[in-house]
Amino acid sequence: MGTVESLLLGFSVALQPDVLWYAFLGCLVGTIVGVLPGIGPLSGISILLPATFGLDTTKSVVMLAGIYYGSQYGGSTTSILMRIPGEAASVMTCIDGYAMAQKGRAGAALCIAAVGSWIAGTFGVIMLTLIAPPLATFALRFGPPEYTALLVLGLIFLAYMSSTSLPRTLLMACFGLLLGTIGIDNMTGHFRYSFDIAELGDGIGIVPVAIGLFGLGEILSTPSASVVGKVIAPKLRQLLPSRREWRQSAMPIARGSVLGFLIGLTPGSAHIISSFLSYAIERRVSKHPEEFGKGAVAGVAGPESANNAASTGAFVPMLALGLPTGPITAVLIAALMIHGVPPGPTLVNEHPNVFWGFVASMYVGNLMLLALNLPLVGIFVNVLRIPYAYLYPLVIMFCIIGVYEVSHSIVDVWIMLIMGVIGYGLRKFGLDPAPLVLGLVIAPTLEMSLRQSLIMSNGNWAIFLERPISLVLLAVCAALLALAALSLMRSRKDWRSRLAEAEVGENQ
Amino acid sequence: MTLRSDHIAGGVFVAFGVFVFALSGDLPVGTLSFPGAGMMPKLVAGLLIFFALLLILRANESAPIATVPWGDLPHAVTVVAITAAAIALYQTLGFLVTMTLLLFALTFGAERRHSLAAAAFSIGVVALTYLLFAAALKTPLERGILGF
Numbered sequence: 001m002g003t004v005e006s007l008l009l010g011f012s013v014a015l016q017p018d019v020l021w022y023a024f025l026g027c028l029v030g031t032i033v034g035v036l037p038g039i040g041p042l043s044g045i046s047i048l049l050p051a052t053f054g055l056d057t058t059k060s061v062v063m064l065a066g067i068y069y070g071s072q073y074g075g076s077t078t079s080i081l082m083r084i085p086g087e088a089a090s091v092m093t094c095i096d097g098y099a100m101a102q103k104g105r106a107g108a109a110l111c112i113a114a115v116g117s118w119i120a121g122t123f124g125v126i127m128l129t130l131i132a133p134p135l136a137t138f139a140l141r142f143g144p145p146e147y148t149a150l151l152v153l154g155l156i157f158l159a160y161m162s163s164t165s166l167p168r169t170l171l172m173a174c175f176g177l178l179l180g181t182i183g184i185d186n187m188t189g190h191f192r193y194s195f196d197i198a199e200l201g202d203g204i205g206i207v208p209v210a211i212g213l214f215g216l217g218e219i220l221s222t223p224s225a226s227v228v229g230k231v232i233a234p235k236l237r238q239l240l241p242s243r244r245e246w247r248q249s250a251m252p253i254a255r256g257s258v259l260g261f262l263i264g265l266t267p268g269s270a271h272i273i274s275s276f277l278s279y280a281i282e283r284r285v286s287k288h289p290e291e292f293g294k295g296a297v298a299g300v301a302g303p304e305s306a307n308n309a310a311s312t313g314a315f316v317p318m319l320a321l322g323l324p325t326g327p328i329t330a331v332l333i334a335a336l337m338i339h340g341v342p343p344g345p346t347l348v349n350e351h352p353n354v355f356w357g358f359v360a361s362m363y364v365g366n367l368m369l370l371a372l373n374l375p376l377v378g379i380f381v382n383v384l385r386i387p388y389a390y391l392y393p394l395v396i397m398f399c400i401i402g403v404y405e406v407s408h409s410i411v412d413v414w415i416m417l418i419m420g421v422i423g424y425g426l427r428k429f430g431l432d433p434a435p436l437v438l439g440l441v442i443a444p445t446l447e448m449s450l451r452q453s454l455i456m457s458n459g460n461w462a463i464f465l466e467r468p469i470s471l472v473l474l475a476v477c478a479a480l481l482a483l484a485a486l487s488l489m490r491s492r493k494d495w496r497s498r499l500a501e502a503e504v505g506e507n508q
Numbered sequence: 509m510t511l512r513s514d515h516i517a518g519g520v521f522v523a524f525g526v527f528v529f530a531l532s533g534d535l536p537v538g539t540l541s542f543p544g545a546g547m548m549p550k551l552v553a554g555l556l557i558f559f560a561l562l563l564i565l566r567a568n569e570s571a572p573i574a575t576v577p578w579g580d581l582p583h584a585v586t587v588v589a590i591t592a593a594a595i596a597l598y599q600t601l602g603f604l605v606t607m608t609l610l611l612f613a614l615t616f617g618a619e620r621r622h623s624l625a626a627a628a629f630s631i632g633v634v635a636l637t638y639l640l641f642a643a644a645l646k647t648p649l650e651r652g653i654l655g656f
Contacts, residue, residue: 190545459540
């Protein structure tokens with residue numbers, strides 16, 4: 001079946017009324033999750049995961065993915081109207097978005113952010129449609145050595161792209177890999193670090209770790225007294241940007257879409273990194289860089305487009321290779337696995353309804369979000385008026401329900417609490433918890449493929465260098481490590497450390 | 509020498525790596541041609557200790573430990589204590605009672621909101637959530653020894 005026929009099949013699935021309803025529900029919840037500070041898309045997806053158990057696979061993944069890309073739209077509302085990032089990827093939008101709002105252009109900023117997000121999101125889905133199936137076909141050639149090399153490359157790429165230092169990121173990834181070894185060893189049946197707790201036999205779940213680190217950890221380090229903000233409420237008639245503002249936003253949207261999609265393919269917090277990079281690029285190429293920070297249209301259009309394209313780009317490795325590029329796609333993979341559908345090279349051929357239905361639903365979902373975010377902005381603004389003192393207890397309640405309902409295990413809820421405390425500690429010491437989750441997710445696959453490779457080669461490590469695909473992947477690893485070591489030895493600041501400094505500066 | 513945050517963080521992770529090695533004593537490493545259950549954990553624990561030592565060696569780039577702000581610690585301890593109590597009671601008292609107590613304890617106890625407002629909020633939100641999960645999402649929430 002060609003791409004067009006496959007896409008038509010996808011639309012025949014995605015346009016069914018019940019699939020449309022779950023796509024709408026996901027987009028709506030995603031927008032609310034994005035609007036509310038302190039609740040990220042990860043918490044939203046994890047909390048609603050148990051509610052999808054009764055649904056079929058397509059509806060589940062359509063709804064959960066809608067929360068992810070919907071949150072990228074919603075995050076801009078809080079950034080523009082309150083100067084508080086609704087979610088991490090909207091940090092850069094705060095600067096010029098809020099400055100535009102103070103000039104009375106809040107409506108125009110919201111409209112540019114929504115239209116930019118729509119264009120970038122749709123561009124991302126078109127690229128996903130074109131790239132994912134051939135990539136999945138290519139990935140069918142992958143054996144254990146190739147998967148080992150690919151996973152190692154993923155970790156090193158994450159460390160290289162990280163705005164914190166390489167040792168810090170790899171330290172966190174190793175911590176996650178160690179947590180991932182808890183439970184029964186699939187090859188020999190040994191119990192590892194389970195301390196006679198039966199629930200630990202299956203290992204530590206992604207959901208309690210992710211909700212604990214990101215949901216609870218964030219709440220613990222945010223006392224309610226520190227959350228204050230004034231909401232600027234735009235009127236409906238003020239939503240249309242002027243002709244000059246449209247012109248100023250066109251190229252930043254185009255650049256942000258391409259940049260965001262490419263970064264989205266790589267491991268790490270791509271939607272966050274892409275918005276920072278897009279802002280830096282827009283400021284660099286602008287004829288009026290002095291306007292940045294004072295309400296530059298490009299400072300809203302670029303980052304908002306980039307984070308939406310990146311969130312779509314992240315679905316390419318997830319769907320085609322079965323590899324998560326971050327904690328959110330890891331939870332989406334868990335959702336597919338719960339329904340007995342393994343993501344990866346076989347998904348396109350063995351479950352075309354799920355794959356193409358999901359892809360088509362994203363075209364529809366992006367349109368829904370455009371329709372939701374502009375006319376209903378007044379309603380979303382009211383959500384921001386809920387005092388944080390009432391909001392965070394509610395989030396804690398949903399965290400407990402979300403974790404418990406996955407497998408009705410109270411041990412998982414205790415793990416979530418412990419991870420919340422660890423997440424709080426990691427924040428205090430400037431350690432990023434995202435590589436930890438990624439390490440936990442890839443640990444079983446990495447261990448299995450590494451051991452299978454060694455068994456295949458009768459203990460000869462050269463197997464990784466004898467196979468062309470793994471050799472190329474490992475050569476890229478070596479090049480990235482050499483680049484990182486070079487900048488370390490020269491003690492000079494490369495683009496990543498400058499980005500990290502800009503990030504700290506902009507947050508202050 | 510000024511004690512810095514990376515000295516503490518690195519030290520904690522070195523200790524954790526050593527602890528993992530100590531726990532892994534009975535896990536067989538196996539051979540290269542047939543790696544055992546202990547190979548991966550010991551390999552990763554070794555890498556963890558290596559990166560933690562690097563962190564300690566480069567600790568001068570981090571902030572002095574005295575400058576790390578801990579003003580949010582009392583709030584964090586209160587939230588953790590209340591949440592731990594709720595988790596301990598969840599399977600015994602069930603969703604309705606435990607979550608009402610959790611929300612009330614956080615809004616009235618931790619946030620010092622008016623008792624009536626906190627009670628109304630706790631009861632209303634928990635009842636709505638219970639109905640939403642039971643009726644709309646067809647996922648009944650945990651029942652306690654009282655039968656609800």
